[in-house]
Amino acid sequence: DAKTTQPTSMDCAEGRAANLPCNHSTISGNEYVYWYRQIHSQGPQYIIHGLKNNETNEMASLIITEDRKSSTLILPHATLRDTAVYYCIVRASSGSARQLTFGSGTQLTVLP
Amino acid sequence: EAGVTQSPTHLIKTRGQQVTLRCSPISGHTSVYWYQQALGLGLQFLLWYDEGEERNRGNFPPRFSGRQFPNYSSELNVNALELEDSALYLCASSLDWARTGELFFGEGSRLTVL
Numbered sequence: 001d002a003k004t005t006q007p008t009s010m011d012c013a014e015g016r017a018a019n020l021p022c023n024h025s026t027i028s029g030n031e032y033v034y035w036y037r038q039i040h041s042q043g044p045q046y047i048i049h050g051l052k053n054n055e056t057n058e059m060a061s062l063i064i065t066e067d068r069k070s071s072t073l074i075l076p077h078a079t080l081r082d083t084a085v086y087y088c089i090v091r092a093s094s095g096s097a098r099q100l101t102f103g104s105g106t107q108l109t110v111l112p
Numbered sequence: 113e114a115g116v117t118q119s120p121t122h123l124i125k126t127r128g129q130q131v132t133l134r135c136s137p138i139s140g141h142t143s144v145y146w147y148q149q150a151l152g153l154g155l156q157f158l159l160w161y162d163e164g165e166e167r168n169r170g171n172f173p174p175r176f177s178g179r180q181f182p183n184y185s186s187e188l189n190v191n192a193l194e195l196e197d198s199a200l201y202l203c204a205s206s207l208d209w210a211r212t213g214e215l216f217f218g219e220g221s222r223l224t225v226l
Contacts, residue, residue, distance in 0.1 A: 034213055043202050043217030044155070099145055099168060100215060102155040
């Protein structure tokens, strides 16, 4: 699976949009981009995933660049409960290794 | 619908002992994944079970083992505990991984080895 690079930490004001970047310059054509988050001492939570089109659900939006070498997770109106470590993961849609490989992620702190 | 449940939530063991952690996946989910998260470190993949078989294994020594039962629940066993085994052990389940790409995680079992 392709490796991802994320900033170590970011701050965001409550009520503003939080934009979390992720670089995955070695991504292959059959690899999806997944985003998870982990609130302190809890199990990770799936947020969203995409292949090449932008995706939106009730939690967030995922913007993938046309060359697919980077993506941005957008939380449109961040709340204090969105403070968490956010993981960007790239994984193939098929193959024997179905586990997710988590990196260090981005610690997002939403400030009041 | 009940989520992924893990037991025990917390436990303390001493070096050299053995521990068994348990995981019940979401009803209908056939795949179970185990991860280790040591304090201040990222999630490290341990084991993946699907339909009762071990499908893949992370870079951990053989004293980490497990199994999946016919009802798809799973156990993680760690023998000859070492201090560095102190960690949060997370279990996740999935149904149609290839389609949804979504893993559902439990809240974990926090193991302390003294």
